[in-house]
Amino acid sequence: MNRARDALTWLPSESGGPAWFPRVDRFRIDDVEFHCSFEQGSEPNRFYIRKHRPLVEDYLAVFDRFQAANVVELGIMEGGSVALAALAARPRKMVAFELEPERVEALDALIAGHRLDQTVRPYYGVDQSDRGRAWVRSSLMSSATRSSTWSSTTPRIALSQRGLRLRRCFRGCATAAST
Ligand SMILES: C[S@@+](CC[C@H](N)C(=O)[O-])C[C@H]1O[C@@H](n2cnc3c(N)ncnc32)[C@H](O)[C@@H]1O
Secondary structure (H helix, E strand, C coil), X not given: CCCHHHHCEEEEEEECCCCCCCXXXXXXXCCEXXXXXXXXXXXXXXXXXXXXXXXXXXXXXXXXXXXXXXXXXXXXXXXXXXXXXXXXXXXXXXXXXXXXXXXXXXXXXXXXXXXXXXXXXXXXCCCCCCHHHCCHHHHHHHHHHCCCCCCCCCCCCCCCCCHHHHHHHCCCCCCCCCC
16 A cells, blocks of 8 residues: 655755744655745745644645545645645545635646646635635535536535534545645
8 A cells, every 4th residue: 555655755854944943844756845834936846835744744644544535625825735645645636725816836737747637626715614615515526426527516515624524514535624
């Protein structure tokens, strides 16, 4: 069994982050490098992820527990955790929501470059608590349960920031929440 955690090669840490995030852990997956930092400006081959090493490992452990899961990610920011999950864990379907409206172009490029557009969908300008715009039923669940393609019908499922609540919403499917 391939573990998501085994997809990473950890690189030497760097110093120089802010006082509250001073050590920059780094890893790579094939030719994509990840910096665990609060920098901005992800590129298709270098993503900034807002998780330090212990959190990265905890995050991937969820994917190892729920293999080939349908996943909802809350909060995209620089795209680091979505890119990480897409490359290391290969979820069955992954939908990510971000309140800010600007797309993370590096993430779009990564998804396109790795032909993940039928698997990974980031949505921007979506409040995770907005029931009217909770896209999950159409974009994630209907494709998982009824068809092999993404649906564009209006979603009707409410989201919660809490992973347990999500699990109840999507009974029968493994979900993980991350911010
Ligand atoms: C800690 S960052 C996400 C980090 C990212 N998951 C990672 O690990 O690299 C939290 C993100 O959640 C977004 N956010 C905050 N409130 C939100 C909401 N109500 N709905 C959707 N996104 C929200 C913020 O804009 C921010 O980009």
